[in-house]
Amino acid sequence: MLQQRRKYNTDKDFDRNPSGANNRKDNKPNSDEQQKAPSNIPKGFEGFFDDKKKKGTKAWINEAAKENQKQTSDSIPKPPPPPRPDNKKGSSASGSNSGGKPPEISNRLLFGVSLATLALYSLASPPENMRELTWQSFRVQLLDKGLVDHLEVLNRNRVRVFLRPESNSLGVAPGMVFYFSIGSVDAFERNLQKAQSELGIPPEERIPVAYHDTISVLGTLLQFAPTLLLIGVFLYLARKGASGMGGGTGGGPGGIFGIGKSKAKMFNHETEIKVKFKDVAGADEAKEEILEFVKFLKNPAIYERLGASIPKGAILSGPPGTGKTLLAKATAGEAAVPFFSVSGSEFVEMFVGVGPSRVRDLFATAKKNAPCIIFIDEIDAIGKARGKGGQIGGNDERESTLNQLLVEMDGFDSDEHVVVLAGTNRPDVLDPALLRPGRFDRHIHVDRPDIGGRAQIFKVHLRPIKTNENMDTLSRKLAALTPGFSGADIHNVCNEAALIAARYNKDEVTDIDFEKAIERVIGGMEKKSRVLSPPEKKTVAYHEAGHAIAGWNLRYADPLLKVSIIPRGVAALGYAQYLPKDQYLYSENQLLDRMCMALGGRVSEQIFFNSITTGAQDDLQKVTKMAYSQVAAYGMNSKVGPLSFSDSQQENQFQKPYSDETASLIDKESRQLVVEALNRTVELLTSKKDDVEKVAKLLLEKEVITREDMEQLVGKRPFADTDSIYDEYVRRKV
Ligand SMILES: Nc1ncnc2c1ncn2[C@@H]1O[C@H](COP(=O)(O)OP(=O)(O)OP(=O)(O)O)[C@@H](O)[C@H]1O
Numbered sequence: 001m002l003q004q005r006r007k008y009n010t011d012k013d014f015d016r017n018p019s020g021a022n023n024r025k026d027n028k029p030n031s032d033e034q035q036k037a038p039s040n041i042p043k044g045f046e047g048f049f050d051d052k053k054k055k056g057t058k059a060w061i062n063e064a065a066k067e068n069q070k071q072t073s074d075s076i077p078k079p080p081p082p083p084r085p086d087n088k089k090g091s092s093a094s095g096s097n098s099g100g101k102p103p104e105i106s107n108r109l110l111f112g113v114s115l116a117t118l119a120l121y122s123l124a125s126p127p128e129n130m131r132e133l134t135w136q137s138f139r140v141q142l143l144d145k146g147l148v149d150h151l152e153v154l155n156r157n158r159v160r161v162f163l164r165p166e167s168n169s170l171g172v173a174p175g176m177v178f179y180f181s182i183g184s185v186d187a188f189e190r191n192l193q194k195a196q197s198e199l200g201i202p203p204e205e206r207i208p209v210a211y212h213d214t215i216s217v218l219g220t221l222l223q224f225a226p227t228l229l230l231i232g233v234f235l236y237l238a239r240k241g242a243s244g245m246g247g248g249t250g251g252g253p254g255g256i257f258g259i260g261k262s263k264a265k266m267f268n269h270e271t272e273i274k275v276k277f278k279d280v281a282g283a284d285e286a287k288e289e290i291l292e293f294v295k296f297l298k299n300p301a302i303y304e305r306l307g308a309s310i311p312k313g314a315i316l317s318g319p320p321g322t323g324k325t326l327l328a329k330a331t332a333g334e335a336a337v338p339f340f341s342v343s344g345s346e347f348v349e350m351f352v353g354v355g356p357s358r359v360r361d362l363f364a365t366a367k368k369n370a371p372c373i374i375f376i377d378e379i380d381a382i383g384k385a386r387g388k389g390g391q392i393g394g395n396d397e398r399e400s401t402l403n404q405l406l407v408e409m410d411g412f413d414s415d416e417h418v419v420v421l422a423g424t425n426r427p428d429v430l431d432p433a434l435l436r437p438g439r440f441d442r443h444i445h446v447d448r449p450d451i452g453g454r455a456q457i458f459k460v461h462l463r464p465i466k467t468n469e470n471m472d473t474l475s476r477k478l479a480a481l482t483p484g485f486s487g488a489d490i491h492n493v494c495n496e497a498a499l500i501a502a503r504y505n506k507d508e509v510t511d512i513d514f515e516k517a518i519e520r521v522i523g524g525m526e527k528k529s530r531v532l533s534p535p536e537k538k539t540v541a542y543h544e545a546g547h548a549i550a551g552w553n554l555r556y557a558d559p560l561l562k563v564s565i566i567p568r569g570v571a572a573l574g575y576a577q578y579l580p581k582d583q584y585l586y587s588e589n590q591l592l593d594r595m596c597m598a599l600g601g602r603v604s605e606q607i608f609f610n611s612i613t614t615g616a617q618d619d620l621q622k623v624t625k626m627a628y629s630q631v632a633a634y635g636m637n638s639k640v641g642p643l644s645f646s647d648s649q650q651e652n653q654f655q656k657p658y659s660d661e662t663a664s665l666i667d668k669e670s671r672q673l674v675v676e677a678l679n680r681t682v683e684l685l686t687s688k689k690d691d692v693e694k695v696a697k698l699l700l701e702k703e704v705i706t707r708e709d710m711e712q713l714v715g716k717r718p719f720a721d722t723d724s725i726y727d728e729y730v731r732r733k734v
């Protein structure tokens with residue numbers, strides 16, 4: 001979630017934004033769309049347009065209508081005649097009343113509306129110096145170069161980029177306005193956070209994002225303009241007696257412009273869905289749970305004969321890229337039924353009423369193609385709990401879309417043989433109504449793969465890669481090197497490795513290419529340009545060496561894979577890569593070892609330089625958190641007792657569930673715990689001072705050292721028994 005999210009509800013509020021790098025003059029209209037005199041206003045209308053704009057649009061429209069009726073000839077330039085209406089009799093709508101017959105009111109109205117619509121669209125027409133970006137080009141050209149001051153999300157589908165003042169001197173043409181479109185706010189926030197983490201921007205310096213819905217009169221009118229236009233066209237067609245419109249809610253080719261039609265992509269099981277369960281590696285539990293749907297779709301009679309009603313849907317939750325979409329598709333592949341895939345954000349458009357009608361259309365089409373599977377990705381885009389927080393504007397549309405979804409799910413019986421699967425990263429925000437029996441009553445969690453799962457996923461994605469290595473060994477080794485990676489990350493690594501190999505014109509992808517690819521995915525692009533001063537580099541080397549030697553000599557520390565002092569991103573100067581065990585329970589001793597390892601860097605700085613730097617802040621935060629959790633959450637402290645106040649970790653600082661006395665006891669005991677860990681680490685590293693020195697020197701020389709280097713330098717790690725995972729997956733490389 002973005003930390004510095006600010007909400008600006010009105011145009012005015014936004015102008016008050018002190019950090020705004022926009023060079024707007026104060027009383028100019030807010031957005032650039034409104035600043036520029038539109039170029040496609042009919043000739044002679046410019047003055048009219050300018051004049052009226054100041055009075056507010058509503059007034060202006062009324063006046064436009066009046067003006068049109070009066071036809072006086074004062075200072076207002078004469079509008080050109082409107083397009084000739086189709087029906088022959090009322091032809092003299094605007095100009096000469098000389099025809100005798102008074103013009104029909106409806107015609108005048110029609111003209112007024114057209115005029116208003118035209119003008120509104122002109123208002124929205126982009127200025128010339130506007131540049132539309134893709135996310136990728138935004139990232140490469142602006143974000144990565146540090147040119148972005150802040151962002152403004154407009155109506156949840158477009159983002160306007162505000163650049164830092166100094167960007168002009170860096171080659172960006174002055175006055176250039178950049179935009180890019182987004183699929184959903186959630187996805188955008190995720191990408192932005194990810195990008196900033198990759199760049200190493202610390203949380204407190206993240207780029208501020210403002211959220212800005214057009215709720216001004218103009219905005220509302222702009223929102224309604226297309227609807228008005230549509231209604232107009234609809235009525236027009238209806239009056240003309242358009243006969244080819246049968247076929248209901250757009251199941252057939254009907255439906256005006258297909259706007260209310262669902263955007264779902266249909267994949268035909270015979271030709272298009274090649275994915276089967278065997279392509280979804282790991283995720284065995286999830287596959288097992290979803291197997292029930294496969295059986296049902298394949299042979300519903302077995303269930304129906306016994307009177308069982310099959311669940312209608314399941315929510316697949318889990319972090320991004322863990323294969324939720326893949327799993328849903330594989331379910332369709334296994335059951336050999338069609339697959340309809342749609343993203344939650346695609347339902348909601350700025351047009352009122354489109355969302356619900358798309359939902360209706362989706363289910364109608366699905367029923368026609370039953371048995372089949374509907375997959376709604378990012379269901380949180382429409383399925384967020386209703387009526388929470390007093391947001392204004394636009395939400396009604398999302399709510400009615402959600403309501404329609406609920407209605408549809410209630411409305412079909414399980415004997416219609418449609419299964420609805422939905423994917424989300426945020427199951428916690430979903431409206432409880434969605435999860436009720438008869439709707440998405442199954443909840444399948446797909447987590448990041450463990451080391452075995454990763455090895456299997458590597459095997460899948462290594463299949464098309466040309467390499468001479470043994471597949472089994474390679475996947476196991478790569479799995480060991482990629483703790484925390486999702487399936488999508490792994491796919492990315494394989495592809496990136498092939499790209500790297502291609503760059504060097506190799507005939508096959510080798511070990512080194514994979515390692516480079518992993519590094520790239522882990523740390524963002526190597527920032528070669530960022531050079532540390534020699535004393536800084538030395539400090540970083542001793543700091544990292546301290547971590548490494550501490551970990552090497554602590555039984556419960558995670559096995560070390562690699563230490564590096566090549567700076568990554570903006571913030572991390574050095575890093576050590578460990579192989580976390582797939583472990584969920586920690587004993588006190590294990591936690592103590594972890595604290596000591598985290599303190600190793602700082603202690604080493606203290607021993608060798610007798611001073612400490614700011615570089616250890618992150619380590620200290622980790623240690624502090626661990627200490628407080630042991631005392632206040634895990635009940636591991638004898639004085640505080642076996643109590644758990646894990647809520648106290650959360651934001652709500654004002655309602656601590658314990659007395660002030662307990663609070664100070666918790667503080668005291670936590671501090672004591674850290675001090676003990678610190679003393680233990682000082683003792684350990686003092687006794688291993690020579691080893692730290694050796695490692696630091698080698699680091700300064702090579703910048704990156706591996707576990708093998710460590711073994712040569714200081715001997716084998718004394719706890720081979722606890723390192724079994726590493727041994728199993730890497731050492732078996734025979
Ligand atoms: N278990 C897996 N086995 C093989 N490949 C996987 C697996 N998980 C993910 N992938 C790869 O990652 C890609 C992206 O996965 P997918 O789109 O299914 O993730 P998702 O969980 O739906 O992500 P999001 O939450 O971002 O929509 C897949 O196309 C596939 O290449």
Ligand SMILES: [Zn+2]
Nearest residue numbers: 547601616619
């Ligand atoms: Zn450190």
